[in-house]
Structures are given as C-alpha cells and as structure tokens.
Amino acid sequence: MNLYPLLRDQLFRLDAEAVHHLALHCLKSPVAPALCSIITDKPRCQSIKLWDLQFSNPIGLAAGFDKNAEAIPAWQSMRFGFVEVGTVTPKPQVGNPRPRVRRFPQHQALVNSMGFPNDGLELIARRLQHYRRLPAARRIPVGVNIGKAKQTSLEAAHQDYCQCLRGLHAFADYFVVNISSPNTPNLRQLQNESELRRLLLPIRKEMDALNSGTTDKKQLLFKIAPDLDEKQIEKVAQLGLETGMDGIVATNTTLDHSPLQLDQPLPGGLSGHPLREKSTAIIRLLSSHLGGRIPIIGCGGVFTSDDVKEKMDAGATLVQIYTSFVYLGPRSVNLLLP
Ligand SMILES: Cc1cc2nc3c(=O)[nH]c(=O)nc-3n(C[C@H](O)[C@H](O)[C@H](O)COP(=O)(O)O)c2cc1C
Incomplete structure (x- = not known):
C-alpha cells in the first residue's frame, strides 16, 4: 500500500525547501537504504547497457535533488537505475536568496x-x-552534473568545469556540463554556437587527458534547456557530435511559466507536468539530428509509465525524474515501471 499521498498532504503544508532538507536528512541516515528497499519492489524490466555501464532500469534521479551526493545508497534502494548528483561547483556556494522553490500542486509542477x-x-x-569503494556489482551508475561558479565570467567558465572534472573524475561514471540552468546569470548564453564550441573543446580535451591514464573511461555529456528553437537544437546536436560529446541530457527547466497563468512573474525555471510535451518535442528533434550516434537522457515532466514510453519513443535511451519524485514519493520508480 502506498501511504505517501497522506504524508505528502502534511509535508505540502511546510516550506518546500525545508521539506527537501528534511527528506535528505532522513535519506542519508544509515538505516534509510534498508527501509527504502522494504517499501519498494525490484522492477521487472530488462537492464540496459550503455557506454560500458549496466543500468538495471532506465529511470534515474535528475540533477539537483541530491546536489551534495549525500544519499546515493538510499536512491539505489528506491530502485533508481542511476543517480545524477550536483550541480557541483569548484568551491561551496550558498545559491540565491530564499524562498527559491515553490510548489504548484494543481499543475504537478515546481518553480x-x-x-x-x-x-x-x-x-x-x-x-x-x-x-x-563498494564493488562495482553493488553500485549503480553515478553521474555528476558540473557547473561554473556564479562569479566566474563566461570567458573563464571552461576553467571551472575542468577543475570539477579533475577533482571528481575518479569517483563517478559520467559527467554532465550544465549550461542550461536559468538561475546562474548568463549561463544559458553558453548554448550559443560559438560559445558552446569554445566551451566544450577544452573540456573534452581535459576529459581525454584524464581518461588516457586509465581503463576506467568516463563519459562526457552536456545538458540543454527546453527553450531553444529548432535552429538552435540542430546546432547543439551538430556541436555535440563535432566536439566528441558522449551524450546529451534534455532537458533542464523552462523559463516559460505561461501554463501556470501567474498574476506576478516569478524568478526561476518551471519543472514537472507542464514541461513534459516541450521536453519530449526537444528530444524528438534532437534525436532526428543525432541519428543514434550519441544517446539522449530524457528529462522533463515524467509522471507515468506512458510518459517514460513517450520519452523513449522520442529517442531517449534513459529517463530522469525530479519533480514527480516530490509528488509520487519513494515508490516513484515502481509507479513508473509497473
Ligand atoms: C528544485 C530543483 C533544483 C534543480 N537543480 C538542478 C541542478 O542543480 N542542476 C541541473 O542540471 N538541474 C537541476 N534541476 C533540473 C532537473 O534536473 C530537471 O532537469 C528538471 O526539473 C526537469 O525534470 P522534472 O520535470 O522531472 O523535474 C533542478 C530542478 C528542481 C525542481
């Protein structure tokens, strides 16, 4: 029986970020993994081999939930096929002023x-x-989403990403260059053709140098916004191939808040159900340009098993969730992979 809807009603009376911290506090406790595996079931689905990694199922936790890599064993016990931690920057950051997470339950959304x-x-x-330190067979694939510090200029941004790669290379399976958060000033400009090429080439070079000394090669992806037009998506796909990226995560949150019909504009990015169609359309278009040469991790508004299928039919090999976890709770993976 799923008791989460009852608990959710109580939790939704509290501030969204406070609940987030409470949840992480519980999930990082040493007993959390055992409890999480009791309340969830092992999904009966075929595992997926991608790059040199084995994914027990295609559902991953999207970047931003476990920013500091505090609760990976609990996510594994909740049956996630993989986890993306971060966004990580070279030095600790406090982020923007609060409140900075808002729920819109009638839309199954967050801003x-x-x-x-x-x-x-x-x-x-x-x-x-x-x-x-766990043996490979007892771990799930872990990705790290990396970013630039707020005060780092766009011209120097590649240095922050390279520093993160150097410091974390040994400890994760894939890395995602985040150029699509709407909450770091001007970051999304890095998606423009010339800036993207100038950013990705040195990062790719750094990754190749780090990979060259080891048999344990790591993958390099980048994450795009859902607010790109068709021409920009074509360019992003071409550049991904040209600069030798290993995959693309599509998509981050959207700046288009129109589905919420707000009286006052809000800062930040919209996620959840209202993002679903837009992100699927981006995946479909991206996939048509990539032609299967590199994989897509699809993300945005996945709440049901049909939504998972929709993302995969559009061209995603793996799927990530964030907002639906807030609305569906610890049995999310079971609800998405019946
Ligand atoms: C509160 C919150 C924080 C997020 N933080 C990050 C982040 O640090 N890095 C990132 O790449 N994406 C971040 N995201 C975006 C998610 O990873 C995801 O791309 C987006 O929410 C769309 O998926 P969803 O509709 O399943 O939530 C964040 C999303 C939310 C709601």
Missing part, C-alpha cells in the same frame, strides 16, 4: 531559482569516493 547551492567539489568528491 525553482536555486542558483547551484552546493558543498563544493572537495567535500562532494569525498562522499563519492566513499560510495565508490
């Missing part, structure tokens, strides 16, 4: 303006290293 609050790469590297 957030977090601005990459995180513990910084050193502390996060230590937590990831701890998880990595």
